[in-house]
Amino acid sequence: MSGSFQQITLDGGLQADLFLxxxxxxxxxxxxxxxEELKQRLPGVTDVYLFSHGWNNVFDQALERYRSFVNGYMEQRRAFAIPTPQGYRPLLIGIIWPSTSFVFPWEAGPEIAAAPDPEGREAAEVQEMLELVAKSLPGAKRPELTERIDGHTAIDRDDALNLAGLLLGTLRAQVDPDDGSRAPTAEEFLNTLQASAAGGHPVPTDTDRIGLVPDEGNEDGAPPVGGAPDVAGGLSFDPRILLRTATVWKMKARAGDIGAHGVSPLVGHILQQGGPRLHLIGHSFGARVLLSALATAAPAHKAHSMLLLQPAVNRWCFAGNVAGTGRKGGYHAVPDLLERPLLTTLSEHDEPLRTFFHLAMRGSSQLGEPDIAAFGNTDLYGALGGYGPAEEAGRTAEADAIFPDKGRYDLQSGARIIAVDGSVEFEGKPAIPGHGEVSSPVTWWALHCLTRPD
Known part of the structure; x- marks a missing residue:
């Protein structure tokens, strides 16, 4: 594509260019x-809004999400007569990055439905994930992955350990950039996936087998008709669950790479001259895209604001001392690269970030907590969008989501991070009722609080 994708009409007939x-x-x-064209437009621009979507790489749907947010934001400005900066001339940029045509695995939950799938959607999803993950493996290792996935809904312990080791060694071998944790062992990882099948709690297993889904069986002990085969002493391990989690690792790394290597130069260019105010708005893994972009841009001037909507990053990412280890979080410096405090939402109604993210992202038990990281540790491995930032005295503040025209966030308290709780009710339902429901009057208002000149 070239040039401005479209123009959006603002107050008084003013037009704002939207670049994708x-x-x-x-x-x-x-x-x-x-x-190149948007760079040429920058000298006459007062404000740049840079958006990054979370999970959807389908062009039309990504575009519709950007339009929905921008139109709601602009309509709210008109409804409440929110002032604009003098000579206001905004420019809008939407990032389109390849994630997956299906929802992220942890957004659908860790399990693949066992019910019949007449339309073949499940098979298509498994095929896409298999191709995505296989591309990351050395060519000689791809058959090993394929043979353990194709046609299998249950594998034994040895195959599960080998498959876990193969994927960990390629997709989760490095230190986690958020919290500095080392990768789990294959045993630890399988135990974590086992816990995910039990709602985040350990499930006892025998000493020789690891499984995920207990076979209920019939009265005579035979597996139910259509059920998974009994390969693990009454427990079956579904390799597709491991494949799903590997897809999360892949997408997490990709979001960081796209931010650091792709979007970062643009951010640096916008901020180099200290001209337009830059506002960064990212959802889910799109928050990682923008955090990585700003963190690596080494900007000559600060960005003006950042709004993270249900971010899929570790809650220690801004910390100066991660869980007492003496390490800084991967994005510790970002709040100080902003003129105004960073606003980040969280919601107890975001099921994926509340129930699965920490299980997929947990590191080795050698983080410094030999026991508590074993299963379901939301304190260490919880998502920022599920549990909010880990406490750091004086740097972080908490606030309930503010409804339109009912007040403003305190941007003058000295806190560099404001955690906005979207669990509170607004017009009879939660302000943020789910992971993807982040274009709403409450989130538009949050952006207005960050961007309005008064």
Missing amino acids: LRYDEDGRLLSPRAE
């Missing part, structure tokens, strides 16, 4: 002419 920039999986820009 597409990046490939390595962060290479695929829209160089569009980027």
Whole structure:
């Protein structure tokens, strides 16, 4: 694509250009002419709004999400007569990055439905995940992955350990950039997935087998008709669950790479001259795209604001001392690269970030807590969008989500991070009722609180 994708009408007939920039999986820009044109427009711009979607790489749906948020934000400005900066001339940029055409695995929950799938959607999803993960493996290792996935809904302990080791060694071998934890062992990882099948709690197993789904069986002990085969002494391990989790690791790393290698140069360019105010808005793993972009841009001037909507990053990512280890979180410096405090939402109604993220992202038990990290440790491995930032005295503040025209967030308290709790009710339902429901009057109002000149 080249040039402005479209113009959006603002108050008084003013037009705002919307540019869409597409990046490939390595962060290479695929829209160089569009980027060059938007750079030429910057001298006459007062405000740049940079958006990054979370999980959907389908162009039309990503575009619709951006339009919905922008239109709601602009309509709210008109409804409540919210002032604009003098000479207000905004420019809008939407990042299009390849995640997956299905929802992220942990957004659908860790399990694949066992019910019949007449439309073949489950099979198509498994095939896409298999192709995605296989690309990350050395060519000689791909048959090993494929043979353990194709046609299998249950594998024994040895195969499960081998498959876990194969994927961990390729997709989770490095220190986690959020919290500095080392990768779990294959045993630890399988135990964690076992816990996910039990709602985040350990499930006893015999000493020789690891499984995920207990076979209920019939009265005579035979497995139920259509059920998983009994390969683990009454417990079966579904390799597709491991494949789903590997997809999460892949997407997490990709979001960071696209931010650091693709979007970062643009952010640095916008901030280099100290011209337009830059506002960064990211959802889910899109929050990681923008955090990585700003953290690596080494900007000459600060960005003005950042709004993270149900971010899929570790809650210690801003900490100066992660869980008493003496390490800084991967994005510790980001709040100080902003003129205004960073606003980040959380909600107890975000099921994926509350129930599965910490199980997929947990590290080795050698983080410094030999026992408590074993299963379901939301304190260490919980998502920022599920549990809020880990406490750091004086740097973090908490606030209930504020409804339109019912007040403003305190941006003058000295806190650099404000955790906005979207669990509170608004018009009879939670302000943020789910992971993807982040374009609403409450979130538009949060952005207005960050961007309005008064």
